[in-house]
Amino acid sequence: MGGNVSKGIITDQCASMQRAIEACMPTTIHRCCIWHIMEKIPSKLNGYKGHTEIEQEMSQVVWNSHTKESFDKIWDDFLLKYGLVDNK
Structure with missing residues (x-):
């Protein structure tokens, strides 16, 4: 370098x-790498009721956030919606 x-x-x-x-x-x-992160979503969410809906919405959050600020806002809303705020 x-x-x-x-x-x-x-x-x-x-x-x-x-x-x-x-x-x-x-x-x-x-x-x-976002690809590696997104590939793990199905296996991480299988225990949640409505995991298909969560997976689709999560994908929208990740791919349609064009700034850090917009991602942070939409992500926080997503966590609240699905009761995942305290989920590690």
């Missing part, structure tokens, strides 16, 4: 990669 540190990096949700990036490139912004 010619002695320059990347401003940002996208990886899957590998904890080892996240720790290595934090240690080696502390000023680099690390993001998890």
Whole structure:
């Protein structure tokens, strides 16, 4: 990289990669790949009543939010709607 540190990096949700990036490139912004996150939704929601509806709405929230502010607002509304505010 010619002695320059990347401003940002996208990886899957590998904890080892996240720790290595934090240690080696502390000023680099690390993001998890949205594809990997969205692929896990069906398996994470199967225990919820109406999981198909939740999955579809979650997909709309993620893909139709064009700013951090709009995502945060819509996401908070989504969590409230489905009673997921305290769900880790």
